[in-house]
Amino acid sequence: MKNSHKTLLALGLATSLGLMSACGGGGEAGSEESADTGPAFTTNATGNLSAWGFENADEVGTSRLDYAKEKLTGVTIKIDATAFDAQKFTTRAASGEVPDVVQMDRGLVATYAAQDLILPLDSCFSAHTVDVKSQYYPSVVDDVSYDGHVWAVPQFYQPPAIILNKRVMDAAGVTEADIDTSKPDVLLPAVEKMYKANGNNPTTMGFDPVATGQSALWILGLGGQLIDAEGVPTLDNPGNTKALAFLKQLLDAQGGYAKVKSFTDSFDTFGAKNQYVKDQVGAQVNAQWYVNVLTPYVKDVDIAAVPFKGVDGQPFTVAGGSSFVIPKAAKNPDAACAWAINLTAQDAWMAAGAARAKTIAKTPGAINTGLFTGSPAADEAIRTKYVKTSDNPGFNQTISTYYDVVATGKSNGASPAGQQISTELQNAITSSLLGTKSPEEALKDAQTAAMRAYNQVAG
Template identity: 45%
Template sequence: MKIFRNPKGLAAIGVACVLALTACGGGNDGPADPDGEGSDDAGSGVDFGGEASGTLKTLGFNPSDEVGLSRSDLAAEKLSGVTVEMDTANFDPQKFAALSAAGTLPDVVQMDRQSIATYAQQGLIMPMDECFASQEITPDEYWYPAVIGDVTYDGSVYAAPQFFQPSIIIINKALTEPAGVTAEQFDSSDPEALVALAKQLTVMNGAQPTQLGFDPDIPGSIVTWLTAFGGKVMDDEGKPTLDDPANVEAMNFLIELFDAQGGYAEVTSFKQTWDVFGDQNQYVQNQVAAALWAQWYINVLSNVKDEVSLDAQPLRDADGNPFGYAGGSALAIPANAENPVAACQWITTVTSLDAWKAAGEARAQTVEENDAIFTGIFTGSPEADQAIKDAHVAPSGNEDFDKLIETAYSVLEDTRTFGGSPVGAPIDEAIKQAAGAAMGGEKSVEQALADAQAQAMNEWDSLG
């Protein structure tokens, strides 16, 4: 397989983004079906198990680090008769719309999983059930149920998921131990105690915080917190449910949490001074006692492993059960792809167990060369996750980081995600706007969520 990459798509990205992959891109809402009709029969009758040949064009997949490169190299070996042309730029909804209108869509597109149901409903990507069957893949068995649910619409699976990097609470022992605080006290199933703990660990200079007790990562992790409180942003059919009573409870908790630390505006302003990805990050500088972070941030902190003292706790739901929440990307085939056979086989190869094992080997080599810590690769597949963990995750000699890694793996026993909806992107935008309005005091929680629900329902009703 010959691979040609579009150099214009190779933008410089930060170390954390290279390690995370999924944290750096993703699309939102997409174009309407230009013909006003869906393409439910797209891919029907295609011999996905036939010999792959010709040219394969991809958009959004960027093999810029060893995890991506090792997987695309494996596909090159398997699909030796295919020439791959890669546009490695991040997925752009406007670009996708323009390519669709011009009839020049590529054969493979990588996008945020929240966009999959939107494009499926519009008939712009094809169901992959026949593709998976041809490659003897059972999606519900290979991927976590929550992950495959993200890319399922109207009973069909429309994409192959990649990555599931769950959020955990990363604790700064340099601040908690002198205060007599244990890691176990950061228990999200006890909101009242967590607010009190955050207040205890916050240091103020007048009206401005100089040390946060607990950063919940809002608005970015707003749906994670709604989930923790038993809330939801959509029902099983994808219909918006932003005004769910549990969402009101979660938002009120977050307001109390920010108020205990000086207020949402003040906290946000303080966080903007942090060197989040640098050697003088907020843990090194003792600017935060604990915070909610996705698994990929362990890689960032490992760069300063000798300068920090850390612990971790899982996020817990209202019943005290640890759970893992995450999003991620997925690989889909446009409905009018010129080479669906090669697209199917390329996608299923780069997301296969063999591909993830190759990625694990490549990452392990990089870790060894840089005297770093292997923090795991969280693939979205329990089988692949376990294989990589068994082969490469071992005691590192740093008990703190071993605890962080162990905690991240532990929450994979209960995975939860945003869900799949044809108005997923509008729901996401509406809930984040509601969080900002409520946290900032512009609206009451009830009004903010009611407005968000109305906004999302307008999109839902427009589906017809």
């Protein structure tokens, strides 16, 4: 299961680019171009295809790779299975020596689209008769939409929610209803009841919000905004200030950010002495893949889950995940398009579901937590066929919670300065939580830096 987690992380990594060339193996996609839809992709997938992605692929990845290979019988596929690296990407883009297709986090897509380094894929989807709006969750499509076009083929969608440690909660007299992010006056006293320390050092976090790792969830969920509809940074939005002030209040109640970070950095997050086994957290925000990490330790943990709730009191999550882009200099864009479409087709996901089920069947007591693909139809089909009720009610309820929240996802927004916005947000959160700047000052400075980056790219 650790391998599965690492793969899901790795699957959020790759991108690439260049200038369109009509030469090389494969169809003539890109030989004609429309101002409205970009290059005219065809279904003529032949020749050689170079791809960048699938670092440390597990059975979910390899089964889909096998499926796509079977479908593209006239294509010879070569994969650079290394992690995406932005510097490597831009260097290769400058030289024009880029792969035909690249796997990358969806948060980067608009940045490369604005730099004219990747191709719009409207015609790619049309050529393969894929209805983007029905194939993928709306929030996932929003992640890769910019300037009226769709620029990437989405894959995976890892919604965060809150995994509870029932042992810690029960000992403190805290209920699931108390872990309500929309009610600070209820949540904070519950957190304080569960929090334990040795001197000034935490020994049990009442609630680990994963403030920097899940920053968008907290900002957007508590009424803030990172990017407006035009892709302009909005880091100094008043709602962001309120969300950041609450995060500081939450961590100050548990020893302060510096001590919390030191404590949480010590967690054996993927091991047999993880924070749920050792009762080091009462509750923690986690993406769906973390349920997989906990399944080998089902006898050693007592978990449940609740959704993160927005300011309106309704379940809320954000749409993180990876995607495939086609660089502008790709030599075989038709094959790249066909490969990405087949890798994310319903049948490919069902092959992945079957492969995952086969792996789980070899592990006594293992629990199938499902796959979260970015496609609602594939998610439901895999759940129906492979996700069976186990003899552990806590895991059953946790798995169901993630399925319940997946449709509530919201995109962070797409911006030419997406990468810089993320970096500046992390800087603002860190400085604010450490108390070196007020939330207002930290976000104002972050906005200034993000706007500088935005203007450089978008003019």
